Amino acid sequence: MRLAEVLSILEGKVISINVDLSQEVSMACGADLMSDVLAFTHAGTLLMTGLTNPQVVRTAEIAGIAAIVFVRGKLPPPETIALAEEKGIPLLASKYTMYESCGRLYQLGLPSCGLFQLTADNWAE
Amino acid sequence: MTSANVRENKSTETAGRCLEVSKLQELVYELRIEQVMTRKVITVSPDHTMGQLKEALRLNRISGAPVVRDGEMVGIISIEDLIKALEAGEIDATVGEKMTGGVQTIFADESVIQAVNKFGQHGFGRLPVVSRDGKLVGILTQGDVARGLLRQLEIDYHEEEIHRYRASHIFEDIVSDQTGLILRYKVQPKDFVHCGEAASKLKRALERLGAKPAIVRRLAVASYEAETNLVIHTTKGGELIAEIQPDKIRVVATDYGPGIADLEKAMQPGYSTAPDWIRELGFGAGMGLNNIKACSDVMNLDSKPGIGTRLEMIIHM
Numbered sequence: 001m002r003l004a005e006v007l008s009i010l011e012g013k014v015i016s017i018n019v020d021l022s023q024e025v026s027m028a029c030g031a032d033l034m035s036d037v038l039a040f041t042h043a044g045t046l047l048m049t050g051l052t053n054p055q056v057v058r059t060a061e062i063a064g065i066a067a068i069v070f071v072r073g074k075l076p077p078p079e080t081i082a083l084a085e086e087k088g089i090p091l092l093a094s095k096y097t098m099y100e101s102c103g104r105l106y107q108l109g110l111p112s113c114g115l116f117q118l119t120a121d122n123w124a125e
Numbered sequence: 126m127t128s129a130n131v132r133e134n135k136s137t138e139t140a141g142r143c144l145e146v147s148k149l150q151e152l153v154y155e156l157r158i159e160q161v162m163t164r165k166v167i168t169v170s171p172d173h174t175m176g177q178l179k180e181a182l183r184l185n186r187i188s189g190a191p192v193v194r195d196g197e198m199v200g201i202i203s204i205e206d207l208i209k210a211l212e213a214g215e216i217d218a219t220v221g222e223k224m225t226g227g228v229q230t231i232f233a234d235e236s237v238i239q240a241v242n243k244f245g246q247h248g249f250g251r252l253p254v255v256s257r258d259g260k261l262v263g264i265l266t267q268g269d270v271a272r273g274l275l276r277q278l279e280i281d282y283h284e285e286e287i288h289r290y291r292a293s294h295i296f297e298d299i300v301s302d303q304t305g306l307i308l309r310y311k312v313q314p315k316d317f318v319h320c321g322e323a324a325s326k327l328k329r330a331l332e333r334l335g336a337k338p339a340i341v342r343r344l345a346v347a348s349y350e351a352e353t354n355l356v357i358h359t360t361k362g363g364e365l366i367a368e369i370q371p372d373k374i375r376v377v378a379t380d381y382g383p384g385i386a387d388l389e390k391a392m393q394p395g396y397s398t399a400p401d402w403i404r405e406l407g408f409g410a411g412m413g414l415n416n417i418k419a420c421s422d423v424m425n426l427d428s429k430p431g432i433g434t435r436l437e438m439i440i441h442m
Contacts, residue, residue, distance in 0.1 A: 032407055033407055033408075033410045033412070034406075034407040034408055035350070035407075035408065035410045035412035035413055035416055036410070036412065038346045038349065038350060038416055039346075039412060039415075039416045039419065043338065043342060049407075051406070051407045053406055053407070054318070055317065055320065055321065055406055055407065055408070056407070058320070058321030058322075058324075058325065058349070059321070059349070059407075061321075061325055061328075062321065062324055062325065062328065062342075062345045062346055062349045063342070063345075063346060064338075064342055
């Protein structure tokens, strides 16, 4: 799914400069725990989060996150935007809650990152 | 050199030149006017005399200016108009009398090629640049276009150089029984602003060395978790030391306290001693060590309370 479609499904806004809306994202996740993002995302994932500090961008850079959506109408501080622009990670914002943002994208065919292997392996016990 | 060789050299030279030319042509289409225009526009009033115009041109070292009345552009005047006025002895005439009205403008978001065409067709020296809502936002001369193109060419060339330069050849150039590259990063305690920079630099270094993306990602994640632990938990900070060998990468995170009291507990998913302010930042959920373990092929953790902790991670290439 292209970022332009993500933007229209979420009725969102672009909040960093030089964003290429033709960029593709292949899956998405919603998380406020950065360790979770590091643990179960894959390169090319779209991250939805309610956190707005610069560490979100760091985490995205390390994990190879394709773009970040800040949910429930939150806007990040300037230092977060500056870091994202430096690292070339697109920032978007959605007025919808985390649940609804994820739901809207999932309903229109953007898949999740799959099961979290570390804990899924223990699920049967 | 044989004649065949000469011919061959010539043809590669021509091919090289063609490449440069097509690159320039591409840029002329890609670059937008607003990226190359001069944003600071010197304007003159139609009520100014040609004498005043002469001073404005001289002081600002420009060869022409848009003529503006009450915020609206009514014409354009150039050094050529000034010379004509001087020849005719009309230095006291007003700018309004000598200017060219019905000015051609160009939109800021149009491609540079539009400007190049207009310069070519009409022989203009400059074009006022307006936004889509009609506001004067800049001015464009042929010099601006040339400068803009050269600047962009330089940036592109620089990026290509970086791309072309792969550091991986050091492992072939330098011969020893075991060659390794050691990268050392200092990590400050409680410094959340810079947390992640070491992992970010290490990630870039590995990319430059030509490591596979999947390996780079695993190592970056493991190092970032280890770096975060140093920032959150240590009293005096610590170090992240990466030893890169052709077949494996070993990263060691060491610190000088406080040490981990119960290693078994520390390895339990979800167990954390991180304070609330760390949790508010989205960290300290007790998954770090598990995540490091999942990312590395070998992980060793040693710690003594009061002395320090040593975490070793190895990833095979």
